[in-house]
Amino acid sequence: MPTLAQLRELQAIAQEGLTYSRDPFDLTRFARLRDLTAELLAEQTGQTPATVTGLLRAEEGYLIRIPFVSLTIRDFTGLPAPRPEPA
Numbered sequence: 001m002p003t004l005a006q007l008r009e010l011q012a013i014a015q016e017g018l019t020y021s022r023d024p025f026d027l028t029r030f031a032r033l034r035d036l037t038a039e040l041l042a043e044q045t046g047q048t049p050a051t052v053t054g055l056l057r058a059e060e061g062y063l064i065r066i067p068f069v070s071l072t073i074r075d076f077t078g079l080p081a082p083r084p085e086p087a
Contacts, residue, residue, distance in 0.1 A: 002040060010037040015059055 002010075014037060017030030038053040045052070 001044070004044070007037055007041055007044070010040075011056060011059075015056075019060070 010033060014030045014034035018027060018034065021027050021030060034056050035053055038056045039049050041047070041056075042049040042052040
């Protein structure tokens with residue numbers, strides 16, 4: 001079973017292919033890749049394949065990958081806030 005990260009990468013490949021390809025055969029292949037990705041996502045999330053396929057088909061253009069951003073929360077003194085103790 002593919003991981004969520006792998007499925008997101010497949011979705012990105014399919015979406016970018018659909019955005020930049022002009023050849024009808026390539027467009028058909030990338031559309032099929034998008035639909036297969038939707039089927040696998042549906043299995044993992046418990047959603048219906050039609051729901052997930054509809055969501056993925058609504059996405060257009062280049063899929064922007066947003067990097068993880070780490071934040072430091074400071075209290076009013078400007079010092080880093082203490083971390084809560086693990087339970």
